Amino acid sequence: MLIDSSTADNKNIKQIICIKWGAKYGAHYANKLYGMVSRNITPPFRFICFTDDPTDVRPEIECQELPLLDVTMPINTLGKWPKSRLWGEKLGDVTGVVLFLDLDVVIVDSLDPFFEYGEPDDVILSYNPSNPLEKLGQTSCFRFQVGSMVSLQEKFKADPQGIADKYRFEQRFVTRNVPGGIKIFPKKWVAHFRRKCRQPFPLNYFIPPKIPKGARIVIFPGGLYPTNAINGQYTSKSADNAADHLRQLKDSKNLKHPIRHLRHFILPVGWVKENWKE
Structure with a gap:
C-alpha cells in the first residue's frame, strides 16, 4: 500500500526515489518504474519522482520539484551529473533512507533485500562490472541516507x-568521495544487460538474452534501452532481425569490425516486455 507523506518518518516505510529532467525520458518511464516497484516490494512504501515536468505521471507517484542546485552542469561529459541535485542536505519533504533507481531499469525480483542490507547510515552502490580492478560502484541503483552526501555536493x-x-x-x-567509503550490494542483485544478460556469439542468433541467476534489477547503460531489448535491437539504429543485421556487414564501418558487429545482435527479449510495464 502507498502511504501519506505525513507518515514518512516511520522507519518501516520503504522509500524509492527517481529523477526525471528534460525530454529524454517521458512520463511512461516513471509510470512503468512505479508499476514494477509496486509488484516487487512489500508495503508500505513511498515512490517519489523529482522532476521538472509531472505531466502524465500516474497519480500514485509523488511528484516533487527538482532540488535547486545553482550551478552550470558539465557539458561534453559521460556521467549523469544532474543526479548531484539529490546529494543536498534536504530532498523535498523526504527524510531517512532512500533507494534511488534509474528510470530505465527493469525490476525482476523483490526489492526488499535492498532495504535490509547493511546499516541505515551506509551509502550502498550496486556493483559496476565495467572496471573490475577499479572496484567502481554503479549509481543506477544505490541507497543512501538523505543529507549524508552533502560534502560531495559542496565539492x-x-x-x-x-x-x-x-x-x-x-x-x-561518488565511489571515491563518500565520507567513510561506500559499500556494494551483492554483485548478482543488479545485472548489467549488455555484460550479464546477452548470449555470446554465435548463440546470440539462436537464444535470447537471459535473466542471470539471483538478479533483482537489470540495468541498461550504454544506449541499449528496454524498448530496444523488447524489439531485438542492440541500439535504436540496429536491425531487428538477423538477416538485416548480417546484411549490414557490407557497410564500411562494420567491415572494419566484423566480429564486434556479429556480437552486437540480440533476439527479442520476452522477459523485459513482461516486466517493463505499468
Missing part, C-alpha cells in the same frame, strides 16, 4: 566542470 558545486573532467562519471566521484 561538485565548487568546480562542476573540473570534477566532471577529472572523474568522467558521477558514479566514480
Whole structure:
C-alpha cells in the first residue's frame, strides 16, 4: 500500500526515489518504474519522482520539484551529473533512507533485500562490472541516507566542470568521495544487460538474452534501452532481425569490425516486455 507523506518518518516505510529532467525520458518511464516497484516490494512504501515536468505521471507517484542546485552542469561529459541535485542536505519533504533507481531499469525480483542490507547510515552502490580492478560502484541503483552526501555536493558545486573532467562519471566521484567509503550490494542483485544478460556469439542468433541467476534489477547503460531489448535491437539504429543485421556487414564501418558487429545482435527479449510495464 502507498502511504501519506505525513507518515514518512516511520522507519518501516520503504522509500524509492527517481529523477526525471528534460525530454529524454517521458512520463511512461516513471509510470512503468512505479508499476514494477509496486509488484516487487512489500508495503508500505513511498515512490517519489523529482522532476521538472509531472505531466502524465500516474497519480500514485509523488511528484516533487527538482532540488535547486545553482550551478552550470558539465557539458561534453559521460556521467549523469544532474543526479548531484539529490546529494543536498534536504530532498523535498523526504527524510531517512532512500533507494534511488534509474528510470530505465527493469525490476525482476523483490526489492526488499535492498532495504535490509547493511546499516541505515551506509551509502550502498550496486556493483559496476565495467572496471573490475577499479572496484567502481554503479549509481543506477544505490541507497543512501538523505543529507549524508552533502560534502560531495559542496565539492561538485565548487568546480562542476573540473570534477566532471577529472572523474568522467558521477558514479566514480561518488565511489571515491563518500565520507567513510561506500559499500556494494551483492554483485548478482543488479545485472548489467549488455555484460550479464546477452548470449555470446554465435548463440546470440539462436537464444535470447537471459535473466542471470539471483538478479533483482537489470540495468541498461550504454544506449541499449528496454524498448530496444523488447524489439531485438542492440541500439535504436540496429536491425531487428538477423538477416538485416548480417546484411549490414557490407557497410564500411562494420567491415572494419566484423566480429564486434556479429556480437552486437540480440533476439527479442520476452522477459523485459513482461516486466517493463505499468
